[in-house]
Structures are given as C-alpha cells and as structure tokens.
Amino acid sequence: MIEVKDLSASYHGKKSKKIVFENLSFEISPGVPVSVIGPSGCGKTTLLYLLSGLKQPEKGEILLRGEPLNGHQKEIALVLQHYGLLPWKTVFQNASLGLRIRGFSKKEIKEIVLPILQELTIDHLLDRFPSQLSGGEKQRVAIGRALALKPSLLLLDEPFSSLDAFTREHLQNLILSICRQRELGLVHVTHSIEEAVFLGEKALVMSEGRYDLLSIDGVRMAERGPEYRKSDLFHQYCNLLRSYLKR
Known part of the structure; x- marks a missing residue:
C-alpha cells in the first residue's frame, strides 16, 4: 500500500x-x-x-x-494526540465534519456516521459537547471522524x-x-x-x-x-x- x-x-x-x-x-x-x-x-x-x-x-x-x-489523497486519515475536536460542535457534528467538508448530504452523513458511533459505543452521546466527555470518549469521537472518511490507512x-490504563487497553483492543x-x-x-x-x-x-x-x-x-x-x-x-x- x-x-x-x-x-x-x-x-x-x-x-x-x-x-x-x-x-x-x-x-x-x-x-x-x-x-x-x-x-x-x-x-x-x-x-x-x-x-x-x-x-x-x-x-x-x-x-x-x-x-x-x-x-490530495483521500484514503489517509490522521488522528491527533489531543483529539482536534471543535468545542462548539456536538459529538455527531464533530464526527461528521470531514464528510460535510467533502459535500456529503445530510442523509448520507447519517447513514455513514451513526453505525460507526454505534461500533465505538458512543451513539448515546450524539448531542453532547466535547467539554461533557471523558478523555476516552473524546478519543473515540476523533477516531469515528477519521473512520467516517473510509480511509485505507489510519x-x-x-x-x-493521556488515558487511564483500563480505557487505554480497551481502545487498543477496539483499534x-x-x-x-x-x-x-x-x-x-x-x-x-x-x-x-x-x-x-x-x-x-x-x-x-x-x-x-x-x-x-x-x-x-x-x-x-x-x-x-x-x-x-x-x-x-x-x-x-x-x-x-x-x-
């Protein structure tokens, strides 16, 4: 690759x-x-x-x-150490950001993003803002935003x-x-x-x-x-x- x-x-x-x-x-x-x-x-x-x-x-x-x-390749996604979430946007809006920039419709965004957030077990947090999330939850939002772009390289x-040991091991298994x-x-x-x-x-x-x-x-x-x-x-x-x- x-x-x-x-x-x-x-x-x-x-x-x-x-x-x-x-x-x-x-x-x-x-x-x-x-x-x-x-x-x-x-x-x-x-x-x-x-x-x-x-x-x-x-x-x-x-x-x-x-x-x-x-x-200019669209199949590479980068997840930064400090999440890169926009504090004024909700979990769903942050996870959808890349797709919105690429011009996807609201229907397409919903169909792509919701299953990913379910897989990351944060679909119950859709309307929360980053300030209301734990470190592990923020990281999963950042990962979800990257996966929504359907990369071939992460x-x-x-x-x-910056995560506690239990959360860190859980996310390692998830990745x-x-x-x-x-x-x-x-x-x-x-x-x-x-x-x-x-x-x-x-x-x-x-x-x-x-x-x-x-x-x-x-x-x-x-x-x-x-x-x-x-x-x-x-x-x-x-x-x-x-x-x-x-x-």
Missing part, C-alpha cells in the same frame, strides 16, 4: 541544521500494523505528517499504490497517552478489531513499549537520526487480546524493544 523510500527530514535552526532521520525505508501493508516508538524529538510525529501528506519530504519519496503521495499520534474488520493499514506513534508491542506487527524504533525496524510476529493481529498481554512472548518482545531503545 505505502512504500517509504530513503526518506530524510531535518530542522533548520539559526546556526545549523539538525537531522531528524535520513534514508528511512519501510513498507506499510493492510493488516500489518506498524508501531513507531522513540524518545521525544526523534521525528515520530514528523514521520506521521509526512505519511499524511501534510508535510513534504526533503529527500526520498513516499508512494501510495505506486503513485507519489501529494497530500495514522494515530499517541492517541491513548485492532476495527483495523482487522476493515483491512486498514495502521501506523501508530507511542512512547509506551507495551503499547508498541501489542498494536504492532512491526516496530519502527527511532533514535537520534537512526532507526531499526523489528518484526513482532508469532501472534497475528486477529489473535491479540488479554491473554496475549500476559504471555511470555509478549514480555520477550517488550524486553527486545527496550534493549533497542537503550542502544
């Missing part, structure tokens, strides 16, 4: 240029989620902006189904970092279920080793201009659940990922 080839990014300061990463290459396929993990400032969010088309690469290229990514920027049912590609940025292992079948470890791409195989996305979190294999991968982060 997505090919990243020899991608480079840097920041330009007053006196010098700081390389964030260079010659980064990997692939994103439907049904094979990719976790991106690393310390603050290593370029994780920059990579998501490049994959979404919001930012253009300095060097290298990103191909979507063999064509250069240009920011990009998540630390979406669960895997949604991506499996819709056969979505998934790239997920996180600071959590456990989250990276649970959500990713590949882990892109980024640090100080370098990167490593690890395979987290043995348990397919469809088989990941509460028992996987307790397994020896899960903890072995957590320890492996931790060792790469310490290098």
Whole structure:
C-alpha cells in the first residue's frame, strides 16, 4: 500500500541544521500494523505528517499504490494526540465534519456516521459537547471522524497517552478489531513499549537520526487480546524493544 523510500527530514535552526532521520525505508501493508516508538524529538510525529501528506519530504519519496503521495489523497486519515475536536460542535457534528467538508448530504452523513458511533459505543452521546466527555470518549469521537472518511490507512499520534490504563487497553483492543474488520493499514506513534508491542506487527524504533525496524510476529493481529498481554512472548518482545531503545 505505502512504500517509504530513503526518506530524510531535518530542522533548520539559526546556526545549523539538525537531522531528524535520513534514508528511512519501510513498507506499510493492510493488516500489518506498524508501531513507531522513540524518545521525544526523534521525528515520530514528523514521520506521521509526512505519511499524511501534510508535510513534504526533503529527500526520498513516499508512494501510495505506486503513485507519489501529494497530500490530495483521500484514503489517509490522521488522528491527533489531543483529539482536534471543535468545542462548539456536538459529538455527531464533530464526527461528521470531514464528510460535510467533502459535500456529503445530510442523509448520507447519517447513514455513514451513526453505525460507526454505534461500533465505538458512543451513539448515546450524539448531542453532547466535547467539554461533557471523558478523555476516552473524546478519543473515540476523533477516531469515528477519521473512520467516517473510509480511509485505507489510519495514522494515530499517541492517541491513548493521556488515558487511564483500563480505557487505554480497551481502545487498543477496539483499534485492532476495527483495523482487522476493515483491512486498514495502521501506523501508530507511542512512547509506551507495551503499547508498541501489542498494536504492532512491526516496530519502527527511532533514535537520534537512526532507526531499526523489528518484526513482532508469532501472534497475528486477529489473535491479540488479554491473554496475549500476559504471555511470555509478549514480555520477550517488550524486553527486545527496550534493549533497542537503550542502544
């Protein structure tokens, strides 16, 4: 689906240029989620902006189904860390926003959005405003807004970092279920080793201009659940990922 080839990014300061990463290459396929993990400032969010088309690469290229990514493709959806909800709009209005911008009719919007909000178990909150929602509910609205656009690639920027452990694990399970049912590609940025292992079948470890791409195989996305979190294999991968982060 997505090919990243020899991608480079840097920041330009007053006196010098700081390389964030260079010659980064990997692939994103439907049904094979990719976790991106690393310390603050290593370029994780920059990579998501490049994959979404919001930012253009300095060097290298990103191909979507063999064509250069240009920011106009409609099959990529980005969910930001702080939800991006409009405080003066209700849950339904926020979840419908992308479709309204694209010119869908009220009837079409209702037919698309309501089943998604039901799947996310927030259909009883349609008329509430963001200030009346919990963190987990806000995140589900943001995810619902992204899914309403029927993307083939979902990009998540630390979406669960501010949530309590129970809500975080519930939403992790939900995301895997949604991506499996819709056969979505998934790239997920996180600071959590456990989250990276649970959500990713590949882990892109980024640090100080370098990167490593690890395979987290043995348990397919469809088989990941509460028992996987307790397994020896899960903890072995957590320890492996931790060792790469310490290098």
